[in-house]
Amino acid sequence: MAQPGADHGLAAVLAEPLQGFIRYLSSEKRHAAHTCKSYQDDILRFGQWAIETESCRAWADLTTHHLRRYVAALSRAGLGGRSIARHLSAIRRFYDYLLREHLAKDNPVIDVRAPKAARRLPRVADVDQLSQLLDATPDDPLEARDLCMFELLYSSGLRLSELSNLDLTSIDRRGGEVRVLGKGSKERVLPVGRRALEALARWLDLRPQLAVSNEPALFVSRRGERLSNRSIQSRLRRWGVKNGADQRLHPHLLRHSFASHMLESSGDLRAVQELLGHADISTTQIYTHLDFQHLAKVYDQSHPRARRVRSKPDGSKS
Structure with missing residues (x-):
């Protein structure tokens, strides 16, 4: 250097x-x-x-x-x-x-702060497109595993690391719950939807074909060991390409979509905060901006006094 x-x-x-x-x-x-x-x-x-x-x-x-x-x-x-x-x-x-090194008497940067960065709104997937992607039929055990992972990501709003760290004992199929260890080693119990439970049942029937003896991980690789974060990301991208997604699929897209769709339907910010495992509700509030954007778009397209004036072919206004 x-x-x-x-x-x-x-x-x-x-x-x-x-x-x-x-x-x-x-x-x-x-x-x-x-x-x-x-x-x-x-x-x-x-x-x-x-x-x-x-x-x-x-x-x-x-x-x-x-x-x-x-x-x-x-x-x-x-x-x-x-x-x-x-x-x-x-x-x-x-x-x-x-x-x-005694080359300065104080640190002049201590009380200096950078301007607040503009917060990027997370991208979310359309409900209908997600349904189409999750309704696709797996062709082999690996794809059955993939579909189960993606259903859980969207059903319960899991982080990538929370998904990859799941063990067989993390799932309560009878109660329809999953126990995850989130940031700061905070544990939370989340509901699992019916479609995710169905995908889970199919995967658990096939898992013995791949898993090595005494492997505790819920999701295993072709070699029978715990699936890595990178592999999960790669398999989700592959699933999206194969099934015609119009945007790049990644685990956080499913988490963001879960949060946005839940908030859009329920309006319960505190409940969504608990489900996502956010320590600060201000982190969850980003999804209220997404919800407002959606509502504003519907309003602009639907309200007769909000529609933009468009020109007719003869130049007059419609």
């Missing part, structure tokens, strides 16, 4: 501490080379700005006021909230190192 120095526009008094920081990340923290380079690039950019804009001669000279000016400069340069947050994280960690 190239060392920061005069060729990067940094004077030795700035470049030497940065070199020490990169060595610290590489040797003591065992960070990968590309991670070290990312830190180096972000701090170099900050250092060059500090020299050119603030006539900086030492890292210790920079204050919270300078950092806020730098955030504004990054924003003017077109960087989004996530990118700015990454820059600040790198600089914050660099100053922690400088404090450790």
